[in-house]
Amino acid sequence: MKNIILSTELPENLKTIVEKVFRQERITDEEGLYLFEKAGLGLLGVLASFIREKKNGNRVCFNRNFHIEPTNICIYNCRFCSYRRKTDEKGAWEYSLDEILSKVSEYRSKPVTEVHIVGGVHPKRDMHYYGNMIRKIKEILPRVHVKAFTAIELDFMIKKSRMTLDEGLKKLKEYGLDSIPGGGAEIFRKSIREKICDEKSSTLEWLKIHETAHKNSIPSNATMLYGHIENYSDRIDHLSQLRQLQDKTGGFNTFIPLKYRRANNELSVIGEVTTLEDLRNFAVSRIYLDNFPHIKSYWPMIGRDTTQLSLSFGVDDIDGTIDDSTKIYSMAGADDKTPALSTDQLVTLIHESGKTAAERDTLYNIIREY
Ligand code: V47
Ligand code: SF4
Secondary structure, eight states: OHHHHHTSOOOHHHHHHHHHHHTTOOOOHHHHHHHHHHOOHHHHHHHHHHHHHHHHTTEEEEEOEEEEOOBOBOSOOOTTOSSOBOTTSTTOOBOOHHHHHHHHHTTTTSOOOEEEEOOOOOTTOOHHHHHHHHHHHHHHSTTOEEEEOOHHHHHHHHHHTTOOHHHHHHHHHHHTOOBBOOTTOSOOOHHHHHHHHSSSOOHHHHHHHHHHHHHTTOOEEEEEEESSSOOHHHHHHHHHHHHHHHHHHOOEEEEEEEEOOOTTSTTGGGOOOOHHHHHHHHHHHHHHOTTOSEEBOOHHHHHHHHHHHHTTTTOOEEEEOOOTTOOTTTTTTOSOSSOOOOHHHHHHHHHHTTOEEEEEOTTOOEEEEO
């Protein structure tokens, strides 16, 4: 494949990048930017597929999980968010602990391995409130992996409990926190962050929380919200900061690009990027983030068709079976209004793209191949 590509007419700097990728060498920021701006989509697919094949073979993973969104009440006002409400605003909700636990009990006899918990930053809830929630969830499902709270929620709840980050994360681990999802990263570059989510935790705080978690053996994921007012250089800056932290700690499991969806939020007028742009973004992320073991396509956000296509652009993971309790994306206009796919449907989706399907746990241990 390499020789066929190199025998075609390519600009010299693109040839250099292609050779580097096939030698599995790290590309520079300038080279990443060049790929975003100039490389054809076909070539990006070949390069990203080469890397994913080296890292993960022909396997595409999914997991059996369910989501809990305790509240959409949030002290912040991110402009891309369709979901947040103020305490007394129409459409605000907060589930009581009993309601959450009764939902969890429904999964007693189901083979789920993970519960994913994210929500708004509630002004009244501190780290102990959420820690207790985790503890009680584990009393009901002792073997479930709890992947909970974005860095933004953690930042607030730990400060509210007047603890340092290190103390707070250690305490949450004692309560039963197993890992941290990747949300809240949005776009790290200050000039863009100021325009889309100026109030929430800063880039430095997001990175510090994940670094402290990794130091306490709490693994995490990373995300990037793309396709709004950022440009390619902003995306490379974001990927570069993630790559540097991963060099330091090795604590990230997966990178999840989150496509900006436009329904019912303040940024709606800017529209959404195309499917081709989604694929370009997956591919460059896979090529650039050489120290991330996995790239995840979050199917409730981009829909089944793009998810299937993404498997030929570097993606090796499509998240989980999920459940209809997730509202973050359906409220923002995601394609799958009722986000639940059965195991059979996930396996078919993967097989149709010529890949082997495997169920994994949160930490990417393989449970079963299909
Ligand atoms: O930080 C909010 C995003 C994130 C919109 O770690 C939006 O496995 C698009 O943390 N359009 C929270 N995105 C979700 C999250 C997550 C999701 C999937 C997998 C994992 C994981 C974590 O949702 C927020 C924000 O970036 N978001 N509004 C919107 N209109
Ligand atoms: Fe709050 Fe999260 Fe929405 Fe921002 S994205 S307003 S932090 S719920």
